[in-house]
Amino acid sequence: MIQFHFRTMKAKGNPVLVFDQQLTLHSVWEDRTDVITGSEIHCQVEAQHIGEMVTVKGTLKARPTLRCARCLSDFEHNMNVNVMELFFEPSDVMQIEEDENIHAIRDDLVVLDPYFAENVSIAIPNVPLCSNQCKGLCPECGVNRNETECTCTSERLNPKFAALAKLLQSDSTH
Ligand SMILES: [Zn+2]
Numbered sequence: 001m002i003q004f005h006f007r008t009m010k011a012k013g014n015p016v017l018v019f020d021q022q023l024t025l026h027s028v029w030e031d032r033t034d035v036i037t038g039s040e041i042h043c044q045v046e047a048q049h050i051g052e053m054v055t056v057k058g059t060l061k062a063r064p065t066l067r068c069a070r071c072l073s074d075f076e077h078n079m080n081v082n083v084m085e086l087f088f089e090p091s092d093v094m095q096i097e098e099d100e101n102i103h104a105i106r107d108d109l110v111v112l113d114p115y116f117a118e119n120v121s122i123a124i125p126n127v128p129l130c131s132n133q134c135k136g137l138c139p140e141c142g143v144n145r146n147e148t149e150c151t152c153t154s155e156r157l158n159p160k161f162a163a164l165a166k167l168l169q170s171d172s173t174h
């Protein structure tokens, strides 16, 4: 768990809290069927009291195993997620709008785990691909085209292409 005490930080001026630790956040991975294995999340973040707010920023690193949407093979995906979350204590003087990165605190103790979980969760690709060049599976015979070249498509299209090639050839000979 990564946490800080808002009022303690405020009282101490502008100390910087540095966190460098691994978090296990199962909720990040469990809803996705294309996440084969989740991973620990390496959090390298700093919290600092600035003005009336505590800013939390840094990087979250994870390396889950995902299933490619095209070829259905499993691959390790490197994630480097930048985070920036702001926290403030609501008061009559402070009129700050909350949004997805700006949060009004309810308790002095702020636990960052759910915010980090959210950041990593939305960074998982909607359509995971083992590579942008992934050729996928052949719809005819089902082989993984990254590993094996099959002749299904070319055989199917050959008659047309052959006729076209013949036309073009006879054209260019004139
Ligand atoms: Zn693939």
Ligand SMILES: [Zn+2]
Binding pocket: 138, 139, 140, 141, 142, 143, 150, 151, 152, 153
């Ligand atoms: Zn094929």
